[in-house]
Amino acid sequence: MSKNITAVILAAGKGERMWPLTYDTPKPLLPILCKPLLNIHLNALEEADLLNSAIVLTYKNKEKIFEYLNGYNNLTGKKIKLMEQSLPLGTGHAIKEILEGAEDLGDEILVVYGDIFVPSKEMSRILKNILEFDGNIIAVKEVNNLSKYGLVKVDEHGNLLEIQEKRKDIPPDVNGYVNAGIMKLRIGDLKKYIDKTEISPRGEIELTSVLNLIAKNNSVKIYPIESSWMDVGTPWDLLKANIIELDHYCSELGKNPEDCLIYDKSTVEIIEPVSLEGPIYISGKAEIGPCSHLREHTILCGENKIGFSVQIKSSIIMRGAKIPHLNYVGDSVIGEYVNLGAGTVTANLRHDGKNVKSLVKGEYIDTGMRKLGAIVGNYTKTGINTSILPGIKIGANTWINAGCIIDRDVPDDAIVYCSQEKKIKKK
Numbered sequence: 001m002s003k004n005i006t007a008v009i010l011a012a013g014k015g016e017r018m019w020p021l022t023y024d025t026p027k028p029l030l031p032i033l034c035k036p037l038l039n040i041h042l043n044a045l046e047e048a049d050l051l052n053s054a055i056v057l058t059y060k061n062k063e064k065i066f067e068y069l070n071g072y073n074n075l076t077g078k079k080i081k082l083m084e085q086s087l088p089l090g091t092g093h094a095i096k097e098i099l100e101g102a103e104d105l106g107d108e109i110l111v112v113y114g115d116i117f118v119p120s121k122e123m124s125r126i127l128k129n130i131l132e133f134d135g136n137i138i139a140v141k142e143v144n145n146l147s148k149y150g151l152v153k154v155d156e157h158g159n160l161l162e163i164q165e166k167r168k169d170i171p172p173d174v175n176g177y178v179n180a181g182i183m184k185l186r187i188g189d190l191k192k193y194i195d196k197t198e199i200s201p202r203g204e205i206e207l208t209s210v211l212n213l214i215a216k217n218n219s220v221k222i223y224p225i226e227s228s229w230m231d232v233g234t235p236w237d238l239l240k241a242n243i244i245e246l247d248h249y250c251s252e253l254g255k256n257p258e259d260c261l262i263y264d265k266s267t268v269e270i271i272e273p274v275s276l277e278g279p280i281y282i283s284g285k286a287e288i289g290p291c292s293h294l295r296e297h298t299i300l301c302g303e304n305k306i307g308f309s310v311q312i313k314s315s316i317i318m319r320g321a322k323i324p325h326l327n328y329v330g331d332s333v334i335g336e337y338v339n340l341g342a343g344t345v346t347a348n349l350r351h352d353g354k355n356v357k358s359l360v361k362g363e364y365i366d367t368g369m370r371k372l373g374a375i376v377g378n379y380t381k382t383g384i385n386t387s388i389l390p391g392i393k394i395g396a397n398t399w400i401n402a403g404c405i406i407d408r409d410v411p412d413d414a415i416v417y418c419s420q421e422k423k424i425k426k427k
Contacts, residue, residue, distance in 0.1 A: 004053075004104075004106030004107050004108075005050060005053065005106055005107065005108045005109070005110055005131065005184070006050075006053045006054075006055065006102070006104075006105045006106050006108075006109050006110070007045050007048075007050040007051075007053060007054040007055070007109075007110045007112070008054070008055045008056075008057060008095070008098060008109055008110065008111050008112070009028075009038070009041050009042075009045075009054065009055070009056045009057070009112050009113075009114050010057055010091055010094055010111065010112070010113050010114050011026065011027075011028040011038065011056055011057060011058045011065060011114035011115075012057055012058050012059035012085045012088065012094055012114075013027055013059075013114070013115055014059075014088065015027035015115075016361065017233045017234050017360050017361065018030070018232075018233065018234060018235060018238070019377075019393065019395075020335070020375065020376075020377030020378075020393055020394065020395045020396050020412060021235055021238065021333065021335060021375065021377065021378075023335075023377050023378055023395065023396035023397070023412055024064075024378065024396065025064065025336075025378070026058070026064055026065050027114070027115050027232070028065065028114040028115065029064060029065065029068060030232075030238055031238075031242070031301055031316065031318065032117065032238075032241055032242055032245050033242060033245050033246060033249065033281055033283070033299065034281070034283035034284075034299065034300075034301035034302065034319070035283075036068060037114070037115070037117060037232060037241075038056075038065075038068070038114060040117070040118070040120050040123055041112050041114065041123065042054070042072060042080070043120065043123075043124070044120070044123040044124040044126075044127045045112075045127070046076065046078070047124045047127075047128075048124070048127050048128060048131055050110065050131075051076070051078040051079075051080055052078055052079050052080075053106070054078075054080045054081070055080075055081045055082075055083055055098060055102060056069060056080060056081070056082050056083070056114075057082075057083045057084070057085055057094050057097075057098060058082065058083075058084060058085070059084065059085045059088050062082070062084050065082065066082050069082055081102075083097070083098060083101065083102065085097060089203065089204050089205060090200065090202070090204025090205045090206050090207070091113075091205075091206060091207035091208075092194060092197055092204070092205030092206050092207040092208075092209060092210045093204060093205040094207075095109070095111065095190065095194065095207055095210070096194050096195075096205060099187070099190060099191060099194065105187055106187065107186065107187060107188075108184055108185065108186055108187060109184070109185055109187055109190065110127070110130070110131065110182075110183075110184045111182070111183050111184075111185065111207070112127075112181065112182050113181030113182070113231075115181075115231065115232050115233065116180065116181040116182070116229065116230065116231055116232065117228075117229070117230040117231075117232045117237075117241040117244075117245075118225070118227060118228065118229050118230075119227060119228055119244060119245055119248040120245065120248070120249075121248065121252065122225075122227035122228070122248075125227075126139060126182060126223070126225060126227075127182070129223065130182060130183075130184050130223055131184065133184065133221065133223070135186070135219060135220075135221065136183075136184065136185050136186055136189060136214060136218060136219065136220040136221065137183065137184050137220065137221045137222070137223055138152075138160060138179065138180075138182070138183040138211065138220060138221075138222055138223065139180040139181070139182035139183065139222075139223045139224075139225050140152050140154075140177040140178060140179065140180050140222045140223065140224055140225065141177065141178055141180040141224070141225045141229040142175060142176065142177055142178075142224065143175060143176070143177075143178050144173070144175040145173070145174075145175075146170045146174045146175065146176050146178070147166075147170045147171070147174070148166070149166055149178035149179070149231075150163055150164045150165050150166045150178065150179065150208065151163075151164045151170075151176050151177070151178070152164075152176070152177040152178055152179055152222070153177075154177060154222050158221055158222050159215070159219055159220065159221060159222070160211065160215040160220040160221070160222055161215060162212055162215065163179055163208040163211055163212055177222065177224070179208060180225050180229055181231070182223075183211070185211075185214070185220075186218075189214045189218055190210065190214075193210055193213040193214050193217070194210050196213060197209045197210045197213055228244045228248075230244070234358075234360065234367070235333050235375040235393070236358070236367045236368070236369055236372055236375075238316070238333060239314070239315075239316060239331070239332075239333055239372075240369075242297075242299055242316055243297045243314065246260075246279050246281050246297060246299065247279065249262070249279075249281070250262075250278070250279045255278075255279075256278075257278055257279045257296065258277060258278045258279075258296075259278055260278040260279035260280070261276055261278050261279075261280050262279070262280065262281045262282065263280070263281070263282035263283075263286070264282075264284075267284060267285045267286070268282050268285070268286045268287075268288065269286070269287045269288065270288045271287070271288065271289050271290045272290065273290060273291060274288050274289075274290065274291075274292050274293075274294070275292075275293040275294070276294050277293075277294065277295045277296055278296065279296060279297060280294055280296075280297075280298045280299075281298075281299045281300070282299075282300040282302075282304075283300065283301050283302050284301070284302025284303065284319075285302055285303055285304075286300050286302065286303075286304040286305070286306065287304070287305045287306065288306045289305070289306060289307040289308045289310070289324075289325070290308055290309075291308055291309045292306050292307065292308070292309065292310045292311070292312075293310070293311040293312075294306070294311075294312050295311065295312065295313035295314070296313065296314060297313070297314040297315075298312045298313065298314070298315060298317070299315070299316045299317065300317045301316070301317065301318045301319045301321075302319045302320075303319055303320045304317055304319075304320070304321055304322065304323075305322040305323070305324060306323050307322075307323065307324035307325040307327075308324075308325040308326070309325060309326050310323050310324075310325065310326070310327045310328075310329075311327075311328050311329070311330075312328075312329045312330070313329070313330045313331065314330065314331045314371075315329050315330065315331060315332045315333065315334065315373070316332075316333045316334065317329070317334045318333075318334060318335050318336045318338075318378070319336050319337070320336050320337035320338075321334045321335065321336060321337060321338040321339070321340075322338070322339045322340070323340050324339070324340070324342065325342045326342050326343045327340050327342070327343070327344050327345060328345040328346060329345075329346050329373065329374075330346055330348040330371065330373045331346075331348040331369065331371045331372050331373045332346045332348070332372075332373030332374045332375065332376070333374075333375045333376070334374075334376050335376050335377045335378035335379070335380065335396065336378040336379070337378060337379050338376050338377075338378065338379065338380050338381070339380075339381045339382070340376075340381075340382050340386075341381070341382045341383045341384040341385070341386060341400075341402065342384045342385070343384050343385040343386070344382045344383075344384070344385070344386040344387075344388070345386075345387055345388070346373035346374040346388045347373065347387065347388065347389050347390050348371045348372055348373035348390050349370070349371050349390060350390060353370065354370070355367060355368060355369060355370055356369055356370070356371070356372040356390045356391040357391055358372070358375075358391035358392075358393065359391075359393070359408075359409050367391060371390075372390055372391050373388070373390060374388040374391075374392050374393070374394065374406075375392070375393040375394070376388075376393075376394045377393075377394060377395045377396030377397070377398065377412060378396045378397070379396055379397045380394055380395070380396060380397065380398045380399070380400070381398075381399050381400070382394075382400040382404075383399075383400055383401045383402030383403065383404065384402045384403070385402060385403045386400050386402070386403070386404050386405075386406065387404070387405045387406065388406045389405070389406060389407045392406050392407070392408065392409060392410075393409045393410075394406065394409070394410045395409075395410055395411045395412035395413065395414060396412045396413070397412060397413050398410055398411070398412065398413065398414045398415070398416070399414075399415045399416070400416045401415070401416055401417050401418050402418075403418055403420060404416055404418040405418070
């Protein structure tokens, strides 16, 4: 690689659709197999020998990202830089501020969106192929539901024609290419066209609009991604990404899924009888109590207590969370230091068998998951015999009283009281 290239990870999104998991955690620091999503990008850049020129641009919760990057730099001896976007005015505005504020950017810039997921090994391979290409290039992914994305139009020679805005009138079964959030662009082209880009109706400078201008005047090739790819925008996206990463990891280890039990026997205490059905991933310390049943795609992130007669399936249990006894947690995300009271259960299936819907920014959306349990924010506690309906989100630092049926989303920092009318009389 003869040209001087600067790598940029855009990590400035607010993460509103990821609530309640982004209560006090920036989206790029949410876990994929118990390590931050950002870690996948950084490791791929390290393999490409680009970390010392890397810039991570953030806006919200910069302190936590800075703390993480400082630790990463100390561990690896690298010099990743952190820049703060002055205002949340779009991805194009973010790149514009880097062009104006960073020194020695070189000839080209590699841009990676901080909220995209590609399995770790595949991310390294994709970056390698893109970096070897001479000129402007953007990664795309063919999806079978364009209603959630903007269509990428290309010509018969694999050149970018246009990236369209997301349109709600596109039927959900229409497929096509979408922007995969990885691109390499010439600095000269960016500087030439970024100031000529029109402001969007939202008052932002969109990087996709800058790309459209470049594509009208210069060649921008597309690079189709064949591996798994995901825009991690919601809690269920995070759950899906973890399942994909665990499956890939087990495959790399050459293990059959049902036999893939990844944990350190010196830090995980198992009090028999316990049933473990792979693939399972446990990071750090955990206590797994008698008569518990960990089923496929259970992920524990350390300092966890899984007690008597607990069943967990296809769920992320974040650091410090405790599921002490007589609980069922299925297809759920349980935040850091959550405590589920005895008998707390998550329902994960509708009676009609249709996909679970969940409320996002005031609108019920199809999660694409036939089975989806609860999303519980950090530090929340539930009372005994709490029942949580499918697709429900409970905010961080919230208390749920005993015996409640949670059938709607609960905000952060709340207390839920449940009225239970009683009538007592003598025999």
